[in-house]
Amino acid sequence: MTQTIFTRTLPAIALLLLSTQLSGCFPAVVGGAAAGGAMAADRRTSGIYVEDENIELKTLKRLSQYMDKASHINVTSYNRIVLLSGEVPNESQLKQAETLTREISNVRNIHNGLTVAPASTLGDRSNDTYITTKVKTRFVSERLFPANIVKVVTEGSVVYLMGIVTEKEATDAVEIARTTEGVSKVVKVFEYSK
Template sequence: MNQKIHAKKISVIAMLLISTQLSGCFPAIVGGAAAGGAMAADRRSSGIYVEDENIELKTLKRISQYMDKSSHINVTSYNRIVLLTGEVPNAGQQAQAETLTREVANVRDIHNAITVGFTSSISDRSNDAYITTKVKARFLSENLFPANVVKVVTEAGLVYLMGIVSEKEANDAVEIARTTEGVSKVVKVFEYSK
C-alpha cells in the first residue's frame, strides 16, 4: 500500500515538473483529464470516443493541406459520423471538403452543411459559441436527459445536435435548442438508441 502512495506522489510530481517545462501546456494536461471524465460519461465506447478525436484531427489536417486558405471549415465527429460546417468560396471546394473527409479512415457517414459564401467573422463565430453555451446550459438546467449525451454545434445561428439518444431525448433536446434565444434553426444529426 505504501508503495502505491509513493508511486502516485512521484507521478503527480513528474506531471507538475513537466507542466512547468511546457509553457502553455498545463491547460492541455488538465483538459485531457477533463476529457477522460467526459469520456467516462459518454454513450460511445472509449475506443470510438478516441477514434472520433482522431477523425477530426486527420480531417482538419487534410483540409488545411488541400483546401483554399480562404475557407473556414469545422469538423465534428460523433460515433464516426462527421458533420462539416463553415463556409467556402465555391461549390467545388464544398465538394472537395467532403471528398477529403471521405478519404479519412473509419468515417461512417458525412453530413456536409458547409455553405458557399463569405467566410464568417470572428464576431459571428463568437456569437455561435455563445449560442452553443446557452443551449448546453439550458440542457443542464432543464435536466430532461443527461446533458453530455447531446453534442451541440452552432454555425451562423443554426444549431446542429449530434448524439446517441432515445426519441424522447431527441425531441426534448430539439425543443430546448429551438426555444433558445439566437437560434435560427435546429438540425438533427442524431442516432437513435434502441
C-alpha cells in the same frame, strides 16, 4: 501544534517543488483526467471517443492541405459520423471538402453543413459560441436528459445536435435548442438508441 503544521505543510511544499519539476507533464495528466471524465459520461466507447478525436484531427489536416485559404471549415466527429460546418467560397470547394473527408479512414458517414458564402467574421463566431453556451446551459437547467449526451455545434446561428439518443431525448433536445434565443434553425445529426 507545531508538529501538526509541519506535517501538513511539508507534503504541500514537497508537492509544490515536485510540480515545478513536472510542469511539462501536468497539462497532460490534467488533460487526460478531463478526457477520462468526459469519456465516462459519454455513450460512445472509449475507443470510439478516441477515434472521433483522431478523425477530426486527420480531417482538419487534410482539408488544410487542399482547400482554398478563403474557406472556414469546422470538423466534428461523433461516433464516426462527421459534421462539416462553415463556409467555402464556391460549390466546387463544398464538394471537395466532402470528398477529402470520405478519404479519412473509419468515417462512417458525413453530414455536409457547409454553405457557399464568405468566411464568417470573428463577431459571427463569437455569437455562435454564445448560442452554443445558451443551448448547453438550458440542457442542464431543464434536466430532461443527461446534458452531456448531446453535442452542440453552432454555425451561422444554425444549431447542429449530435449524439446517441432515444426518440424522447432527441425531441426534448430539439425543442430546447429551437426555443433558445438567437437560434435560426436546428439540424439533427443523431443516432437513435432504444
